[in-house]
Ligand SMILES: Nc1ncnc2c1ncn2[C@@H]1O[C@H](COP(=O)(O)OP(=O)(O)OP(=O)(O)O)[C@@H](O)[C@H]1O
């Protein structure tokens with residue numbers, strides 16, 4: 001998750017202080033992945049060190065949050081490079097499920113019933129999200145829920161696919 | 176009057192139903208399944224290809240009869256009805272959407288939607304308004320006057336759904352109702368089914384699609400004709 005580019009993106013529209021950045025981020029992404037104040041300040045310090053943002057005079061925030069940051073020309077170049085380059089088409093980082101099924105087969109445990117329970121948990125979550133989508137009030141909210149739904153669907157398809165090949169897979173992993 | 180003590184009304188109930196097909200060898204397509212659907216319930220039937228979803232749906236609609244066990248529609252056992260009675264019950268109470276869409280290619284789309292009126296000995300034109308309303312709801316209002324043979328697969332599927340809804344059936348049975356639709360259209364159709372269920376419609380839908388199944392209140396999962404309990 002590229003917090004750095006999200007923050008640069010907000011600063012591209014106007015200079016911000018930490019509180020502004022937090023509010024802008026939370027408005028769009030907090031449900032996806034929270035970002036704490038301490039993380040924001042750490043990222044800003046790094047961006048400043050690398051010359052991608054600089055401190056400018058501004059209205060000033062409250063309390064310790066007085067510094068205003070603006071994106072530099074180098075920062076804009078970095079951001080543009082990020083938009084131009086497609087993300088690496090990586091497989092999901094969380095492959096716990098794959099690991100669990102492999103280990104279950106290896107140790108002679110009933111992988112089919114582990115898959116079946118996982119399936120039920122995934123289905124229940126998808127029903128919950130589908131209900132939430134029906135009462136969502138913004139397209140942004142719906143798009144975020146869809147993002148989760150399509151990924152859960154992909155997991156389920158993998159489970160269905162693999163459930164029909166467990167015997168072969170067991171032989172393969174030496175279970 | 177409904178009171179708390181009154182038993183929950185049931186639209187369709189399968190009791191330990193089994194369907195064996197005998198060809199070269201016997202296949203138990205549906206194996207001792209018990210299953211109940213109440214008004215306002217939206218139930219998905221899931222499971223791999225060949226697990227018995229369509230067979231169960233046919234049994235619930237009286238299109239096919241159980242080898243053993245019973246299926247009752249509003250309390251009446253399909254097996255105890257003669258063919259004419261069973262057809263009449265189906266026509267009056269059940270809306271059906273099968274995977275192979277069989278619209279009459281030479282009639283207009285709205286005429287296809289209202290076609291059940293012909294079977295009831297009524298003229299089509301009296302159903303024009305309702306047919307158009309349904310087509311509008313399914314995003315097909317602009318196709319109402321087109322000859323059905325011209326529809327795309329996804330449009331034909333939605334027209335067939337409108338036809339299934341035309342008689343305000345008490346039970347809606349759908350076999351892969353979104354198989355020809357892209358995900359945006361599928362969501363619209365499923366949203367409408369969800370809304371119908373929230374308004375009291377009983378809906379049973381066989382599907383391979385987990386996102387579609389997530390619109391239902393619950394899923395019955397089949398594997399080799401058996402209900403899977405996780
Ligand atoms: N009329 C029939 N005669 C013989 N066998 C049949 C008949 N209808 C279904 N079967 C068998 O019964 C089993 C269940 O079939 P069914 O069509 O109910 O599966 P399904 O879950 O709907 O599959 P799919 O997802 O592919 O539509 C299959 O093995 C099928 O070959």
Ligand SMILES: [Mg+2]
Pocket residue numbers: 228229230350381
């Ligand atoms: Mg089928």
